[in-house]
Amino acid sequence: MDIVHSMQVFVSVMETGSFTKAAQALHLHRPAVSKTIQLLELQLGGRLLNRTTRQVSFTPEGEVFYKRCKAILAEVDETMASLGNRPARLTGKLRVDLPVALGKLLIIPSLMEFQSQYPGIELTLGASDKPIDMIAEGVDCVVRLGALEDSSMVATGVGFLPMVTCAAPAYLERFGEPRTLADLDTHRAVNYFSGTNPRPIEWIFVVDGQVKTMRLDSGINVNDSEAFVTSALAGFGLIQGLELTVREHLKDGSLVRVLDGYPVPSKRISILYPHRDLLPPKVEAFVQWLKALMATHNLT
Structure with missing residues (x-):
C-alpha cells in the first residue's frame, strides 16, 4: 500500500466530509477511496472514521492521525518543491477565496504574474464577502478584510487598504x-x-x-x-x-x-489558512506573492 497516497485520501475525506467529494477531488472512483480507508484502518489496527449516511467524522484516533498526516504531507510537498530550489517545481491545485472588490480590482488583474512564477500551480478562485467553512469547502486559504472573528485558523497580515x-x-x-x-x-x-x-x-x-x-x-x-x-x-x-x-x-x-x-x-488585509505545523509550499508561495503585490502598490 502506498502510505503517502493513503494519507492523501484520508485527509481529503476528512476535509471534504464525504467519500464521494474526496473521490471527485482526487479523480478516483468512490469504491477506491472507501477501500483505501479500510486498508489504512486495517493496517493501523483501529477505526479512524465514524461513518453515517450523511457525513463522516473523526474518531479520537482519527483526529490524531489527521494532524500527523497533514504535517507529514506538508513536509513531503516542501521536500519535493525544494529540489533545485525552483518555483516552477511547485505543482498542484490551490483554492483561494477572495473578497469581491479586492479580488476584482487588484488581485485578479495581477494573477498572471503569479501564474508565470508558478506555472505548475492550478488556481481555483472563489469570490465572497461572507464567512466560509474552509475545511468543508476544501479551500486552502482565504483573503479577508478588517477585524477577524475568533477562529481556529492561522491569520497572516499582508497589508492595509486606505x-x-x-x-x-x-x-x-x-x-x-x-x-x-x-x-x-x-x-x-x-x-x-x-x-x-x-x-x-x-x-x-x-x-x-x-x-x-x-x-x-x-x-x-x-x-x-x-x-x-x-x-x-x-x-x-x-x-x-x-x-x-x-x-x-x-x-x-x-x-x-x-x-x-x-x-x-486603514483596513487590514489578512490571509487565513487551517492551522498546521508546516504551511504547504503552494500556500506559502501565494502568501509571499500577495505580500509583494501589496508592497508594489504601497499598501503595506
Whole structure:
C-alpha cells in the first residue's frame, strides 16, 4: 500500500466530509477511496472514521492521525518543491477565496504574474464577502478584510487598504454636507453587514489620535461590496468605503469626499489558512506573492 497516497485520501475525506467529494477531488472512483480507508484502518489496527449516511467524522484516533498526516504531507510537498530550489517545481491545485472588490480590482488583474512564477500551480478562485467553512469547502486559504472573528485558523497580515468617507452629490444636496461628527446625527448611512449577522458594522474615525466608533441610522443595509458602492451612488446615504473601490467615482465626481478632518483607519488585509505545523509550499508561495503585490502598490 502506498502510505503517502493513503494519507492523501484520508485527509481529503476528512476535509471534504464525504467519500464521494474526496473521490471527485482526487479523480478516483468512490469504491477506491472507501477501500483505501479500510486498508489504512486495517493496517493501523483501529477505526479512524465514524461513518453515517450523511457525513463522516473523526474518531479520537482519527483526529490524531489527521494532524500527523497533514504535517507529514506538508513536509513531503516542501521536500519535493525544494529540489533545485525552483518555483516552477511547485505543482498542484490551490483554492483561494477572495473578497469581491479586492479580488476584482487588484488581485485578479495581477494573477498572471503569479501564474508565470508558478506555472505548475492550478488556481481555483472563489469570490465572497461572507464567512466560509474552509475545511468543508476544501479551500486552502482565504483573503479577508478588517477585524477577524475568533477562529481556529492561522491569520497572516499582508497589508492595509486606505478608507474614505464619501457620498453622492444628490445625497449631499438633500441632507447637506456633514462638517463634524456631531452632524452625523441627522444623516443616513449605507451600512454594511457581514454574512448572516444583520447588525451593521460600526463606523470608525480617528479623533485626536484616539479611535472613535459610531453607529449611523441606515438609509439601506447591504452585505455585498458592489451593492454597497452602488447604493452610495444611488444616494441612499454616506459610506465609509475602501478608497480602492471608490477611486474612479471620486475622480469623476459621482462621489464626493466628506469629513476629511476625521480620518478613517486603514483596513487590514489578512490571509487565513487551517492551522498546521508546516504551511504547504503552494500556500506559502501565494502568501509571499500577495505580500509583494501589496508592497508594489504601497499598501503595506
